[in-house]
Amino acid sequence: MTTTNNLSGVAALLEVMRRLRDPSGGCPWDLKQTMTSLIPYTIEEAYEVAAAITEGDVADIKDELGDLLFQVVFYAQLSEESAQFSFDDVAQQTADKLIRRHPHVFGDSTTQTDEEIKAQWEQIKAEERANKGGQDSVFHGIPDNLPSILMALKLQKRAANVGFDWDTIAPVLAKIREEIEEVEAELACKERDQQALEAEIGDVLFAVVNLARHAQVNPEHALRRTNLKFKQRFQAIEKRLNISKQRPEDLSLEELEAHWQAVKSESS
Structure with a gap:
C-alpha cells in the first residue's frame, strides 16, 4: 500500500x-x-x-x-x-x-547588461523594503543571525547601494594592507590586549570580504573551496604517512611542510 x-x-x-x-x-x-x-x-x-x-x-x-x-x-x-x-x-x-523583480523578462523594461540588471534588482528590493514600512536604515531587514561572512557581504552591498563604496579595487587592497599593519602593531605590544587584537583581525576579515565583493568573487564559496583544498591535501599527507606507519604528530613542522609541498606539486 x-x-x-x-x-x-x-x-x-x-x-x-x-x-x-x-x-x-x-x-x-x-x-x-x-x-x-x-x-x-x-x-x-x-x-x-x-x-x-x-x-x-x-x-x-x-x-x-x-x-x-x-x-x-x-x-x-x-x-x-x-x-x-x-x-x-x-x-x-x-x-x-x-x-x-525581473521586468526585463516579464515586463517592458529594456534593461540588458549585467550591471543594469543588478542595479534594477537592488532598486526594486529597496522599494519593496520601503513599502513594508519601518525602514529607518539601509540595513533594515538584514537578519542579525546570518553567518559572519554573509553578514559582512550584505552590509557592504547595502552601503554601496547608497554610494558608500570605492570605485576601483586599488583602495580596497590598500585598506587590507592598512588593517594588517594594525594587527601587526597590536601583536607587537608588550602587553597584548586580546579584545583589541580580535577587533583588528575582524577588520582584516571584513576588508577581505570587501575585496572579494569588488572582484566579483563570492567569499563564502572561495573560503569553502580553500577549506576543501586544505582538507584534501592534508588527508593526502596522512595517507602518505600511513604507508610508512607514521602519524603527523610524530613529524617536525619542517618535515610536514616538505610533505605538504610534495602533495601540492602532485595536485597542481
Missing part, C-alpha cells in the same frame, strides 16, 4: 508530510516539531547542499536538495495547520516576487 496514493513529485512529498504530522498515526518526532525547533536542521541542510555542490556529486546534490525541500514543506505544513499559509501560498508568492 502506497502512502501517496499514486501521487508523484511535490504532491507526493506534501502528502507524506501530512501523514507524518497526522495526530492519529503520524511520527512522534515530527509531531513534536515547531518552526523554532526546525531552524538548526534547516541551516544544516543548506550547508549540506553547498557541500554536495562543491564536491560535484550529482546524486548527492539531488539527495541534499530533497532534504532542503523537505524543510520548506515542513514549515509550510506547520503554518497550514495554524491556518496561516500553505506550501502553494509560498510558491505563488515567490513566483510573483520573481516576476516583479
Whole structure:
C-alpha cells in the first residue's frame, strides 16, 4: 500500500508530510516539531547542499536538495495547520516576487547588461523594503543571525547601494594592507590586549570580504573551496604517512611542510 496514493513529485512529498504530522498515526518526532525547533536542521541542510555542490556529486546534490525541500514543506505544513499559509501560498508568492523583480523578462523594461540588471534588482528590493514600512536604515531587514561572512557581504552591498563604496579595487587592497599593519602593531605590544587584537583581525576579515565583493568573487564559496583544498591535501599527507606507519604528530613542522609541498606539486 502506497502512502501517496499514486501521487508523484511535490504532491507526493506534501502528502507524506501530512501523514507524518497526522495526530492519529503520524511520527512522534515530527509531531513534536515547531518552526523554532526546525531552524538548526534547516541551516544544516543548506550547508549540506553547498557541500554536495562543491564536491560535484550529482546524486548527492539531488539527495541534499530533497532534504532542503523537505524543510520548506515542513514549515509550510506547520503554518497550514495554524491556518496561516500553505506550501502553494509560498510558491505563488515567490513566483510573483520573481516576476516583479525581473521586468526585463516579464515586463517592458529594456534593461540588458549585467550591471543594469543588478542595479534594477537592488532598486526594486529597496522599494519593496520601503513599502513594508519601518525602514529607518539601509540595513533594515538584514537578519542579525546570518553567518559572519554573509553578514559582512550584505552590509557592504547595502552601503554601496547608497554610494558608500570605492570605485576601483586599488583602495580596497590598500585598506587590507592598512588593517594588517594594525594587527601587526597590536601583536607587537608588550602587553597584548586580546579584545583589541580580535577587533583588528575582524577588520582584516571584513576588508577581505570587501575585496572579494569588488572582484566579483563570492567569499563564502572561495573560503569553502580553500577549506576543501586544505582538507584534501592534508588527508593526502596522512595517507602518505600511513604507508610508512607514521602519524603527523610524530613529524617536525619542517618535515610536514616538505610533505605538504610534495602533495601540492602532485595536485597542481
